[in-house]
Amino acid sequence: MGDEVGTSDWHGTIGRLAAWWLNSGFRRLADVLVMGDGRSIVLHEISTIAGGDEVVLDLGAGSGYFSIPIAEMLESGKVLCLDLSEEMLSSLEHKAKRSGQWGRVEPVRRDAIDTGLQESSVDIVVSSNFMHELADPGKVATEIARVLKPGGRLLVSDFRASSTQGIVTSHHRGAHGPFSVGDMKALLLGAGLIDVTVETKRMMLVARAAMPG
Secondary structure (H helix, E strand, O other): OOOOOOOOOOOHHHHHHHHHHOOOHHHHHHHHHHHOOHHHHHHHHHHOOOOOOOEEEEEOOOOOOOHHHHHHHOOOOEEEEEOOOHHHHHHHHHHHHHHOOHHHEEEEOOEOOEOOOOOOOEEEEEEEOOHHHOOOHHHHHHHHHHHEEEEEEEEEEEEEOOOOHHHHHOOOOOOOOOEOHHHHHHHHHHOOOEEEEEEEEOOEEEEEEEOOO
16 A cells, blocks of 8 residues: 555544544444444344355444444454544544454545555445535446455445435535435446345435446
8 A cells, every 4th residue: 555645534532522422322322223223223234145264345434333333244254444534543443442352343544536445345334324414426436346256245324315415515615515315326236236225214225236247
C-alpha cells in the first residue's frame, strides 16, 4: 500500500465522539427502532456466506460495529477494516483487542476509491451506511469489483432515498445521499457485478451482488 491517504471528516474531538456513538447502546437502540435492526440483518446475511478462511473487506468500518462481530464468525479468515479516520480506527483497535479479535481484524487507513489492496484479493465486501456519504460512489463500486475475487460477494446496506435525505447527508457536503432501488442496482451493474438484488427494509436498502466467477 502507498503512504498517501486522504482526510476524514471524522477527526479530533468529533471523531472520538463519533467513534463512541457508533458502538454505543444508543446507536444500537436507534438502529433497532429506526432502521429495523440493520445490524442483525447485515450480520445474518454475512453469516450465510462467511465463517471460514474468508478475507472480508469492511468499507467505512468506523469503530468496528460490524467488523468485530464478523471477525467472530470466522474460523481462520480476517476482516480488513477500511476507514480514513484515525480516531475511528484507534477505537476499533481498542475494541478488537478487548474482544480478543485483534488477530483477525486489520485496520486499513485508506480512501475507498483507492484501497491499496491487490486485485482479486478479497472474498467478501460489506458496506453499511457508507455509500450515501460518497461524492463518487461509481468509483468506489469499480474499486470493489477490482479487489473482489472471481465469485466474490458484495453486501451493501444503506439508507434508502426518502424524506430523510436532507438529514442523512447534512454532515457531509457533496455526498451522493441515499439511493433508490433503481439507482443502487444501476450502480452495481455498472461496475460489472452480477446477480444484483436490491430490496427495502423500512428505512434501509439491502443490496447483494457478486463478481463473475
